[in-house]
């Protein structure tokens with residue numbers, strides 16, 4: 001059964017899944033979904049049938065379609081258990097999911113394209129206003145993330161394995177010099 005990944009090259013959620021696929025040495029078909037060309041290919045009726053949220057990435061494995069990067073990573077780990085991404089130990093697994101969710105739900109959505117587009121379209125915010133708002137929430141999220149990681153004896157750069165690290169992306173990293 002082939003694996004197809006509908007994704008966009010600079011989407012952080014797409015990065016997560018591509019990193020997981022490469023980590024597991026799985027070959028996959030890369031299907032680009034351009035987020036800005038022609039108003040955004042993620043809004044097409046065809047793509048919305050795969051993911052009604054209109055987000056990338058979406059994985060197609062045979063007849064099975066799955067969206068949400070962390071759900072995809074969990075699925076890949078179950079179906080292709082070689083080179084695991086998530087630890088088996090319940091406490092370690094819980095911690096990895098906690099850290100991943102801080103990024104996935106607590107940081108990334110604040111800088112999502114549709115949020116920034118809506119600020120411009122609905123509220124008329126200029127680029128400085130948009131960036132200030134994003135920086136405020138991303139910085140707060142990263143500060144919390146750092147506390148959680150430090151409390152658990154880790155640091156983000158160097159040797160830190162697991163799914164939560166795969167959630168980090170350069171767009172958030174540039175906001176925070178320590179990462």
Ligand SMILES: N[C@@H](CCC(=O)N[C@@H](CS)C(=O)NCC(=O)O)C(=O)O
Pocket residue numbers: 010011012013014035040042054055056057067068069070104112113114115
């Ligand atoms: N929690 C979702 C987030 C997916 C997401 O927000 N993807 C962004 C790109 S990183 C997207 O498709 N945005 C499209 C838009 O804002 O219109 C996941 O992990 O897959």
